[in-house]
Amino acid sequence: MPRAAVPASPIRVLIAKPGLDGHDRGAKVVARALRDAGMEVIYVGLRQTPEDIVRSAIEEDVDLIGLSILSGAHMALLPRVVKLLKSRKASDIPVFAGGIIPDEDARSLRRGGIKAIFGPGASLEEIVATARRLARPSA
Amino acid sequence: MSRAPRLPVAARAVVAHDRRALARLISAVEDRDPSVVPALRALYARTGHARVIGVTGPLGVGKSTLINRLIELLRRRGLTVGVVAIDPSSPFSGGSVLGDRIRIERALGDDGVFLRSMASRGHAGGVAAATREVCRLLDAFGMDIILVETVGSGQVDVEIRDVASTSIVVLVPHLGDEVQTLKAGLFEIAEVFCVNKSDLPGAETAARDLSDLAALGTDRDGWRPTVVSVSAQAGAGLETLWAAVEAHETYLDGDGRRARGERRRLAQEVVGLVRERVGRELGRSVDRDRDLGALLDRVAARAIDPYSAADRLYRELRRSG
Ligand code: B12
Numbered sequence: 001m002p003r004a005a006v007p008a009s010p011i012r013v014l015i016a017k018p019g020l021d022g023h024d025r026g027a028k029v030v031a032r033a034l035r036d037a038g039m040e041v042i043y044v045g046l047r048q049t050p051e052d053i054v055r056s057a058i059e060e061d062v063d064l065i066g067l068s069i070l071s072g073a074h075m076a077l078l079p080r081v082v083k084l085l086k087s088r089k090a091s092d093i094p095v096f097a098g099g100i101i102p103d104e105d106a107r108s109l110r111r112g113g114i115k116a117i118f119g120p121g122a123s124l125e126e127i128v129a130t131a132r133r134l135a136r137p138s139a
Numbered sequence: 140m141s142r143a144p145r146l147p148v149a150a151r152a153v154v155a156h157d158r159r160a161l162a163r164l165i166s167a168v169e170d171r172d173p174s175v176v177p178a179l180r181a182l183y184a185r186t187g188h189a190r191v192i193g194v195t196g197p198l199g200v201g202k203s204t205l206i207n208r209l210i211e212l213l214r215r216r217g218l219t220v221g222v223v224a225i226d227p228s229s230p231f232s233g234g235s236v237l238g239d240r241i242r243i244e245r246a247l248g249d250d251g252v253f254l255r256s257m258a259s260r261g262h263a264g265g266v267a268a269a270t271r272e273v274c275r276l277l278d279a280f281g282m283d284i285i286l287v288e289t290v291g292s293g294q295v296d297v298e299i300r301d302v303a304s305t306s307i308v309v310l311v312p313h314l315g316d317e318v319q320t321l322k323a324g325l326f327e328i329a330e331v332f333c334v335n336k337s338d339l340p341g342a343e344t345a346a347r348d349l350s351d352l353a354a355l356g357t358d359r360d361g362w363r364p365t366v367v368s369v370s371a372q373a374g375a376g377l378e379t380l381w382a383a384v385e386a387h388e389t390y391l392d393g394d395g396r397r398a399r400g401e402r403r404r405l406a407q408e409v410v411g412l413v414r415e416r417v418g419r420e421l422g423r424s425v426d427r428d429r430d431l432g433a434l435l436d437r438v439a440a441r442a443i444d445p446y447s448a449a450d451r452l453y454r455e456l457r458r459s460g
């Protein structure tokens with residue numbers, strides 16, 4: 001079969017920018033790094049509501065949701081995504097995030113169910129490794 | 140619904156409109172997971188209702204933006220819409236960035252729409268290998284119209300014709316030279332030409348050139364391709380475009396044409412399934428063959444030729460099969 005480069009079941013990741021936040025460089029850099037690591041990245045871009053994000057994640061059957069947020073609205077938006085996933089019986093889909101998120105907020109978000117959080121300068125290798133671990137915990 | 144209790148769980152969930160179950164079944168089909176074949180078998184009898192319409196054309200001509208508008212139009216008419224949007228996989232990493240969702244925002248917040256992005260996963264021809272099966276799942280889910288966006292396609296990416304009953308080929312003004320090269324291949328599969336971005340200068344000339352070419356084109360079962368100017372961005376020309384699609388669909392209903400087309404596509408599919416299986420078995424038999432290395436050594440040393448080596452492998456495959 002002519003698909004040697006593709007693993008039998010590639011990891012699928014949704015990358016979204018919640019809320020009104022035009023900073024999309026980080027999201028694009030992360031999307032590309034995950035692609036280069038062999039993952040299928042569904043990039044939905046800017047201005048996504050938590051409802052949009054959860055709907056896309058379910059339709060696309062992703063193994064992981066990645067949220068990029070530099071606007072300061074993370075404490076309002078990220079927990080909403082986690083809560084909505086729960087109410088749609090999809091809380092088995094892990095969520096990780098990155099952007100401008102102060103340490104104190106990051107701690108509280110992690111307690112609230114965001115699995116990992118990365119800030120400016122985070123290494124892409126580390127992000128890829130974390131994505132693999134979160135998407136396929138058994139592998 | 141006397142058959143319902145006999146349906147496998149996954150199939151039952153799809154029939155019961157469980158979006159997540161559908162999404163998971165689609166993944167399993169993409170991954171060629173054999174455990175879902177019983178569900179696919181069971182669902183087959185419930186399909187055949189949806190119309191599959193292809194949207195193809197070169198990179199960036201506005202296929203996704205157009206689909207976004209068509210969703211709007213079809214929902215206004217009370218039709219449910221499935222969308223399969225395909226983007227290429229990287230030949231190097233096998234990964235992909237699937238970005239069509241960005242422009243298809245109408246799919247959000249509406250249970251009458253189901254949008255799925257697919258990576259081509261190394262399959263050539265403009266669609267993914269599992270496209271037809273994924274369309275069938277959306278059909279079983281109850282979608283009336285299924286729009287399939289191909290990868291940004293070139294001349295040879297014509298496999299959409301094995302999936303869709305009507306193909307819209309989207310072009311833009313000032314594709315002059317490109318249109319010349321498209322005369323073969325992609326150009327020949329269009330039932331409807333859509334000149335998108337007609338808000339830009341040069342659209343009228345492009346539409347005229349295309350109409351001239353279409354008039355010269357080969358006669359496929361008596362249908363002459365229609366040319367429609369559209370601005371997906373401004374939302375202009377969409378009604379005319381859909382009327383052209385419907386005209387072709389109506390045309391198909393006459394004189395057994397639809398049945399013939401469907402028959403051709405089914406033949407492709409069934410033979411394709413066998414080919415896939417034989418390919419898998421061949422792979423396994425090659426892996427098992429301990430003498431293969433020695434055989435290849437002899438070919439390399441010019442002791443025997445590749446044709447004789449292939450004959451031997453083929454005989455062994457027949458024997459084991
Ligand atoms: C470039 C930039 C812009 C560009 C954005 C261009 C673009 N298309 O992205 C422009 C000029 C448009 C801009 C505008 C504004 N900006 Co600005 N901008 C920046 C700047 C300098 C760099 C951001 C960047 O691109 N970094 C490069 C990328 C690669 O890094 P990154 O996004 O951090 O991503 C890394 C990690 O965070 C992580 N990551 C990111 N996302 C994700 C997602 C996942 C899933 C994972 C796992 C990891 C991950 O991995 C990446 C790789 O290491 C920052 C300051 C800074 N040093 O961060 C300010 C900054 C983000 N901007 C800021 C502000 C206030 C604005 C404006 C409101 C007005 C202004 N003062 O300029 C506007 C608003 C624009 C809008 N519509 O939202 C503030 C935000 C303050 C806050 N949140 O509290 C910052 C922090 C500057 C500051 N110190 O005040 N900005």
Ligand SMILES: Nc1nc2c(ncn2[C@@H]2O[C@H](COP(=O)(O)OP(=O)(O)OP(=O)(O)O)[C@@H](O)[C@H]2O)c(=O)[nH]1
Pocket residue numbers: 197198199200201202203204205239242290291335336337338339369370371372373
């Ligand atoms: N001027 C103009 N621009 C348009 C129109 N339709 C789409 N575009 C723009 O063309 C660009 C590409 O649009 P897409 O819908 O992503 O095109 P596509 O064919 O789906 O692209 P690929 O999937 O990458 O092949 C975007 O910037 C759109 O905003 C139109 O009618 N007029």
Ligand SMILES: [Mg+2]
Pocket residue numbers: 202203204238239288
């Ligand atoms: Mg597109």
